[in-house]
Amino acid sequence: MKPIYRDPGLPGLVPALAPSAEQWQSLFTLYIIAAVIVAGAVFVMFFYFLAKYRKKPGAQDPKDAPRVGVMADRGNPALAAILTALLISLFFGLTLNTFALNAYLQNPPNDPNALYVDVIGFQWGWRFVYPNARELIGELRVPEINRTCTPSVRGCWSGTVILNITSADVFHSFGIPDLKIKRDAIPGRVNQAWFVAEQSGIFLQAIRCYELCGTGHALMLADLIVQSPDSFHDWYLTGV
Amino acid sequence: MVDWHPLKRWLFTTNHKDVGILYLFTSLYFFVAAGLLALTFRTQLAFPSNTFLQPDEYNQAVTTHGLLMLLWVLTPLGAAFANYFVPIQIGARDMAFPRLNALSYWVYLSSGLLALSSFFAAGGTADWGWTTYAPLNTVEFSPQVGGSMMGLALMLLMASSIVSTVNFLVTIFRLRAPGMSLMRLPLFTWGWIFTSLLMLWAFPSFVSALSLLIADRTFGTVFFTSPQGGSLLWDHMFWFFGHPEVYVLLLPGFAIVGDLFSTFSRRPIYAKKIVIPCFAIASILSFTVWAHHMFMTGISQSLLEAFNVTTELISIPFAIIVIAYILTLRGGSIRFTTPMLFAVGSLGLFIIGGVTGVFNSSVALDTAFRGTFWVVGHFHYTIVGGGLTGLFAGLYYWFPKITGRMYNERLGKIHFAIYMIGFNLLYFPMHLLYDMPRRIFTYDASTGWGPLNLLITIGGFTFGISQLIMFANLLWSARRGPQASQDPWGGYSLEWGVPSPPPEFNFPEGVPVVSAEGITYRPVAAANGGHAMANGGHAYAGHGVESSEEHWSRWPIVTAAGAGIALWGVLMGLPALILGTAVLAVSFVGWGYESLRGRETIEAIGEKWPFDRLENLSLGMWLFIFGEIAFFGTLFGAYVFLRMNSPLSGFAWPQPGSVHNIFWGGFNTIILLTSGLTMVFALMFARQGSYRGLQGSLVATFALGAFFMVNKACEWKDLFASGFTFSTNPASSIYYVLTGVHGAHVVAGLTALTYLMVKALKARSTMEAGASVEIFGIYWGMVDAVWVFLFPLLYLL
């Protein structure tokens, strides 16, 4: 078993745990680059104007300076159209990438060897129910990815984990920040999320609630335990 | 100003400038209260596993902080400036309905006191976060009476805002000075137009959501406890209001920034003709993005993508405005006095908030951000960075106009420097905590979140302390500051053309007439036979408030007190309820009596486009109905939602005819429609000048309306007897709420009818009553029309 691993909570420092997290990280980087370029250009222009056009000693007002009741017309409306077109094309690029990742996150693969777990949020904790009715509270055990377990092989755990998330009482939100997985746990409804973990280990308090659900909200934690397929299977059958 | 006793002036004033000052002090008071609350929970979070606050205290502090800041601080601070300056900026001598304006303020205050008092109720106040998610907000999980009290306080506040909204829109559209075309209005007035329109459409939706919540909490309906409604019904209703609401918070400050960029750089606003449509587009789009707050709720992939795109689209008009503001500076001669510094700060911070907003708009990235401190960082950059900083710019900018004295420039600059440092220390690190859930009262040291949280808390205290500098500066300067000139900045809006502070009726030299060359004042006597008033403040002919003697009323404060006490009594006991209702009743009689003496409104004197044909009162009524459409529309939406989700957990919606008696329902429909007909007769007789015909039709309308209510009561009684109660199922819950609020509208109509009958009786003629009959007719027509939708929905489908 790998040593206990913790997310230090700073972006960029998280070693990828799963494809969902890796892809999220690269999408985030893409957005950051776009944001830095665009906002950077705007700020440069902003500060340049502020510095360049500051009042010089003894300077006269510009000719068209506003005075009470009068504001001259000014400006080139075509600029707005150009700006709109630029932004739309930028968003188009960003959005295509977003939609690709979204489609990945939203649609679990059709994998006969996936592990299905029912996740039930309650005030205040998480209950995990496995297909053989084994139940855990405060701890989610899953098998690590197993690349030899393809759909044509039977009776193995591929590492795909599909969660059916609901709530027994109020609105909770089930999140595993290290995997960049999150889905609301809503009473009377079932929401799906899925992931594959690529790194085994005991991830203490890796699971959190992300919607205020009462006084115990901060304590609504669970551990994530990623095991090798074999040891997971042992546990699955025997409970130890 | 006439020599009134200060108590009379401040309690009874209907002068828009006094009302503005009342708003200013009250909103800053709530700002301090809500800020102190924030410091308590920031103290709690400063260190891992801290025990400064208990969990329930933490949750109440967070909730109250959010609600107070959003609803009792930011919008009212904007309203303070709007009250003081919008009438002057359009060239009017007061609001269209000065008494209603005072009423809005006093109801705002009383709702705020109700909200604060909920803190002291047993079990404390609301503790579910400002978003009030269901079903945590129901009695099963949050039984404390303080939660319901907060709900009622919110309703009361919404009522105040809706009245104020109607008043402002009528004022701006109907009372502009000659030559003051819409395009000549300053950005601040434009910003307030859009703020008002957003409020008029969004706030009634919130009232319907709150109605369902309060019905659940006090009458046991099952909207948010049943799976058919539940979490998602609240989410949709809340965010349909919630997203426009965040623009309500932003626009006033954001608009001020535009005016200030122009004034302090001495250049015209760049592409003002594009900026204003951009405000309009953003306002309209703001009603199409609400589900971006629900990306994790399990809505379908195609809807996710649709809301992703609308959310991105909405950032385009904002981007254009930002660029236009920046280009305004070009070729200017920028003066960096305190108002301009805050305006610059506001725009800079808003850009950062807008950029993180685009991150949130990505459904995939939002998987990580939803419910974390990243989102908290985002919206504080927009609302506090963009909105509040802009309003503070306005506070410094208008301070000399309001007080006639100058603030201390050096202290202003020091305030700005500490404000910016504190702000960024406080909110920037939140983005780095994008794994940390928001609203947690504690966290473990092993998370590694400790140092950033400590930094945030330090930033919070810095930010808080910087405000003390402003308060000290302004309070001291208001008394001791050097005399300010009429126009210290070279402003372009009309308030800079009148003395500081402006006289009671704003324009001492006559009616302002605006043209491309500038502003002239049409002398007093020339105004179509108008008569000069001795107090020199009044230069307008017409009806309505003529002089200082009529520029006050004791009823707004009484009504507000009655409403506050009555609502408090709903939860705290019959004596208060009876007292409050009695006070309300007395105040209504008082209002009616005052109205009979003809003090409704300030008359139009100049530009009225595009509402030249409507009287102030009818425009007001139509705007009100616009809000009512949002109110009932959202309730219908709730009905549709419940019905569409009724198969969840195997509930079968009752078949038509199985519960409700179609015959009686149809009969009642005919009664109500007939009363609509008699109302048409009333209007006809009023136009013809037949007093007896008018009075007869009014009585008939009243009788039919009352009969409708009696029938309704019998129906309710039978349904209850047959076991179909508030809490039977979602179908019964929505039936009672829909017919209940409709019935309340009928009862309100009957009250107004009583007033009309008295008015007609007193006048013994139709002349005076005519206009009021028409306005009431519009209202009554709406009540009928709503029923025309309700009947098939509830009885036939």
Ligand code: HEM
């Ligand atoms: C410029 C474009 C903007 C975009 C694209 C944008 C987008 C978003 C999105 C997608 C969310 C939901 C995030 C989540 O909960 O995970 C959000 C939250 C929020 N935004 Fe914006 N936003 C923008 C501007 C603004 C502005 C101008 C304001 C207010 C003045 C604002 C105020 C808020 C607030 C208050 C929330 C959080 C509500 C809550 O959960 O308590 N945003 N924004």
Ligand SMILES: [Cu+2]
């Ligand atoms: Cu929670």
Ligand SMILES: [Cu+2]
């Ligand atoms: Cu939003």
